[in-house]
Amino acid sequence: MLSVTAKDLMEEFRLELLNAETDVAFRPIKISDISRPGMEMAGYFTYYPAERIQLLGKTEMSFFRELPVEDKKDRMERLCTYDTPAVVLSRGLDAPAELIDAANQVGVPVLRSDMTTTRLSSQLTNFLESQLAPMTAIHGVLVDIYGVGVLITGSSGVGKSETALDLVRRGHRLVADDSVEIRQEHEGNLVGRAPELIKHLLEIRGLGIINVMTLFGAGSVRNYKRIGMAIHLELWDQKKQYDRLGLDEETMKVFDTDLPKITVPVRPGRNLAVIIEVAAMNFRLKRMGINAAQQFSDQLTNVIEEGDRDDY
Template identity: 45%
Template sequence: AIIVARGLPIPDEMVSVAKKRDTVLLQSTEPTSRLNGAITAFLDEKLSTRTTVHGVLMDIFGVGVLIQGSSGIGKSETGLELIKRGHRLVADDRVDVYQKDEFTVMGEPAEILRHLIELRGVGIIDVMSLFGAGAVMDSSQIDLSVYLEKFEKGNTYDRLGNGETTIDFSGVPVPQVKIPVTTGRNVSVIIEAAVMNFRAKNMGFDATKMFEERLSNLIAKNS
């Protein structure tokens, strides 16, 4: 294809040659530099290598959260509860992941699974039909990974929030939170709290550091 920028008229000679060569002619009012940048960004995204990961990708408070865990741990059920709480589904079961730029990784659903979620004992449901267009998104940046794991007595779990870990998706490190799952725990509410805490840390508010500073001051005062 040939794109003529800045709204310039397309010469008749160019139209004639394009017809002979079966070439598409396009016209844009955008300046050349801006058009070139937009085309480059578009092609980088569309031609990026895709990898597939297993999980549920949600938009929670504007944060892209990939929920992962072993089969049967309750990822889809948690996703459904989050949808009922007003958050948006991006992809269930299979998430196609690709690198948008050096610092950004994106996720989107496989076309055959778009807007669908599978629930054991119920089957496949169409989230868009049941909850409306506001309950789904076509793609999302992956900002945070949440890994659901079965609670095992005797295992050590992070209780202060200072055991920060990351997981690599398409060459981009993404912060990860591991949440032990046991009967009676409201996992969707815990994930919401994890997301709000993640946003607070990005804004410079770290409850763990605040607690550690208070503890240090208390020890110093009593010593």
């Protein structure tokens, strides 16, 4: 199971660890949801989501300070469980002694941030959803073409990397070559990036490994990109019937997302970079409601129907 730690949050958001023992910072966080325990401060723990990060803001702490001394100790002991990944204080608020004592007993990290509660909650949620999203690796190339993340797949040696190099030379941006790490951050939202070891690198057979950012500049690469469509390259098969109108809509399933897919046959003389570039532009037009293939089909149908009426 994917997880991050309180130490990761400390490094990402410059949070301060308030515990005396630093080992608690390595407690795993496995859920991206954030809880603001207002009802728990009032003593209602029936549906307490202990496995979530507990975010304490000005409202919760103001209520806590008005509680009787015996209730303060009880609330914090019930708030800090062995399942609680972390307690975070916003607005630079001071941690009450009852919280520190209860957290130290079960090893819960107590963190503090100077950010406002709403902003901190939003940023923590976005970061955790990104880090804890389901991830898979696909053999292929990911390129940003006119703002569309195009995942290029195909068998080894079919020309994926060479096509990506040609696209970069035409002004588009490389995201990943050979291996694309794909995370489903939200339903229907696939984000691809390169493994850290091969980021910004392209492997061209006969030439070797090249650094795209060094050769073409920082504007030729991206660290990550949302994937909009997939293009599968395959060697031309004379016996196979390929779509010539563009009405057939294939999909490629990644997690729960159906990714639009186009199969492009490869043979000498075909400029794959131009074909993929136009495919990306046509994809954008379809999202804007302009479908050239459907318009042609409708016009053809109208001509046929008019011809039939003339026969009568």
